[in-house]
Structures are given as C-alpha cells and as structure tokens.
Amino acid sequence: MSNPFNVIGQGEQAKETNPNADTQTRIKELVTSSxxxxxxxxNPSMPQCGFSANVVGILNSIGANYKTFDVLSDWDIRDxxxxxxxxxxxxxxxxxxxxxxxxxVISELYDNGELEETLKA
Amino acid sequence: xxxxELELFLKSHIKDAQVTVSDLTGTRDHLGIQIISDVFEGKxxxxxxxxxxxxxKEKLKSEIHAVQLxxxxxxxxxxxxxxx
Numbered sequence: 001m002s003n004p005f006n007v008i009g010q011g012e013q014a015k016e017t018n019p020n021a022d023t024q025t026r027i028k029e030l031v032t033s034s035x036x037x038x039x040x041x042x043n044p045s046m047p048q049c050g051f052s053a054n055v056v057g058i059l060n061s062i063g064a065n066y067k068t069f070d071v072l073s074d075w076d077i078r079d080x081x082x083x084x085x086x087x088x089x090x091x092x093x094x095x096x097x098x099x100x101x102x103x104x105v106i107s108e109l110y111d112n113g114e115l116e117e118t119l120k121a
Numbered sequence: 122x123x124x125x126e127l128e129l130f131l132k133s134h135i136k137d138a139q140v141t142v143s144d145l146t147g148t149r150d151h152l153g154i155q156i157i158s159d160v161f162e163g164k165x166x167x168x169x170x171x172x173x174x175x176x177x178k179e180k181l182k183s184e185i186h187a188v189q190l191x192x193x194x195x196x197x198x199x200x201x202x203x204x205x
Contacts, residue, residue: 087167101167104190108166 009060011044014067023080030077031084031094036066036119039081040091043070051103052091058110059093064119095119122149122184134176135160137195139204150186157198166192 014033016026031037036059042048044056048070059066071078071090082088085099093100100106100118109115124142131140131154139157154173161169169192177185198204 087171099167100165101170105166105170108191 009063011066023076031097034067037094038068055091153189155191161194
C-alpha cells in the first residue's frame with residue numbers, strides 16, 4: 001500500500017491463500033495471518049465507515065502493522081465473522097486470533113493508554 | 122427512550138451499577154451509557170461490553186438505535202476521579 005501520510009504504522013489488505021475453503025476456515029486463516037488483524041468496511045487507505053476509519057487512524061498513529069479484510073467485499077465473510085466471535089458489528093480488531101473489540105473498545109483502550117500493551121499481548 | 126427508566130432497568134440487572142445515560146445526538150435514541158460496577162472486575166473490556174449488550178439486546182431492536190458504552194470497575198472509576 002502506498003502511504004501518502006506521514007504515519008508510522010501501516011495496514012495492508014490480507015491476501016487469502018485458500019479462498020475456496022469454507023467460510024469459518026477462511027476466517028480462521030485470515031485472523032491468524034497477522035498478529036494484529038482488522039475486519040473493517042473498506043480498506044486502510046479508503047475506509048468506508050467512520051468507525052473503521054477511526055480504528056485505522058488509531059492503529060497507524062501508534063505504529064502498528066496489521067492486515068485487514070474488507071467485509072463489504074464478501075457477504076459470506078461478513079456474516080461468518082459475526083458468528084465467529086458472536087459480535088454483531090464492524091470493525092473488529094483481533095490480536096493473535098482473539099477478538100479485542102470494535103471502535104468503542106479500541107477507542108477507550110487508546111484513550112486510557114492501554115492499547116499498545118494489548119496489541120503486544 | 123426514558124433515561125431514568127433505562128437506568129433502573131440496567132440497575133435491576135447489575136445490582137451495584139452506577140449508571141449515567143447521555144443523549145449523543147439529541148434524538149434520544151443514540152445513547153452514551155457509562156456503567157461503573159464491580160461485576161466488571163477481572164474482565165476484558167469486550168467482555169464487560171458483552172454483559173451490557175446482552176442486557177440491552179431487546180431494547181436495541183426497538184427503542185435504542187445505537188449505544189456507545191463506557192464500562193469500568195469502581196477501582197478504575199476512582200483512579201479516574203469519577204467517583205470518590
């Protein structure tokens with residue numbers, strides 16, 4: 001991804017190795033393809049939702065490297081992820097395959113100065 | 122949405138909850154809800170939010186369009202100077 005802004009962190013869209021597998025397998029592969037993984041609407045250079053944009057901005061500002069998947073591009077994944085972690089909304093940020101939270105949780109962890117620690121866990 | 126009713130509703134599920142409801146958009150259906158309670162002790166923020174979202178599940182289908190949650194234990198609230 002070209003990065004026109006002076007930010008230290010960087011997200012890039014994940015490339016699936018096995019796009020024909022069943023949905024839950026694809027989701028497992030995606031969330032473990034990077035320590036920090038974000039299911040979002042749009043992509044890091046062009047988020048399609050204010051909440052997704054906010055989380056991307058936070059991750060970039062603290063210098064996180066992460067991969068993303070655009071849930072607007074794939075209905076199976078979009079529905080499947082909701083079941084995967086039993087959480088109904090996007091964005092969803094994962095660390096080591098575990099859901100940390102959406103915009104509310106990430107914003108609050110960031111405001112409290114606890115996010116960097118969480119991302120290292 | 123009657124905010125006092127909502128506060129009582131939340132307190133009926135979380136006994137020691139100190140609840141503050143605010144109107145985020147002036148339309149009384151996008152709500153900021155802060156809950157201070159020790160049921161959150163030892164739980165990740167997401168799991169704290171799950172507890173509240175589960176209580177509000179039915180209301181979110183009707184009267185409430187969106188919520189922004191802030192949850193914390195009494196210890197945290199004290200650290201932040203929100204309670205004495």
